[in-house]
Amino acid sequence: MNEGRQYRGVRKRPWGKFAAEIRDPAKKGVRVWLGTFSTAEEAALAYDRAAFRIRGAKAVLNFPLAFASISENGSAVGHMENKRKKGREETAEEWAACDRGSSVSRCRS
Numbered sequence: 001m002n003e004g005r006q007y008r009g010v011r012k013r014p015w016g017k018f019a020a021e022i023r024d025p026a027k028k029g030v031r032v033w034l035g036t037f038s039t040a041e042e043a044a045l046a047y048d049r050a051a052f053r054i055r056g057a058k059a060v061l062n063f064p065l066a067f068a069s070i071s072e073n074g075s076a077v078g079h080m081e082n083k084r085k086k087g088r089e090e091t092a093e094e095w096a097a098c099d100r101g102s103s104v105s106r107c108r109s
Helices: 040-058 066-071 075-085 092-099
Strands: 010-012 017-025 032-036
Touching: 010 066, 017 040, 032 040, 040 066
Parallel strands: none
Antiparallel strands: 010 017, 017 032
16 A cells, blocks of 8 residues: 555544545535545545546546546446436435445445
8 A cells, every 4th residue: 555645535544544535516515424444545446436426427536547447338427317317316425325335226226
């Protein structure tokens, strides 16, 4: 692990764990908790998943190459566009719940 690297959306806790959070523009920029992780890279990936789901291909990511194939085939972006067309836009909390393994039906679509 690279100790000097700061990742977007990641903070190091005093006891050594890494916390990830993101701001939700749909809720006036309120912070959404993504979780606590053992490594900075895991926390950065959690941030990237949430950022990509919220902002789509325009998201600024920590690891943009990890999401390049997703945006090219359109699966994740297409899913968000379909939800928007139906008049329902997910919030960052809903996406964070899906990332934590929630079995809610919206996570499976």
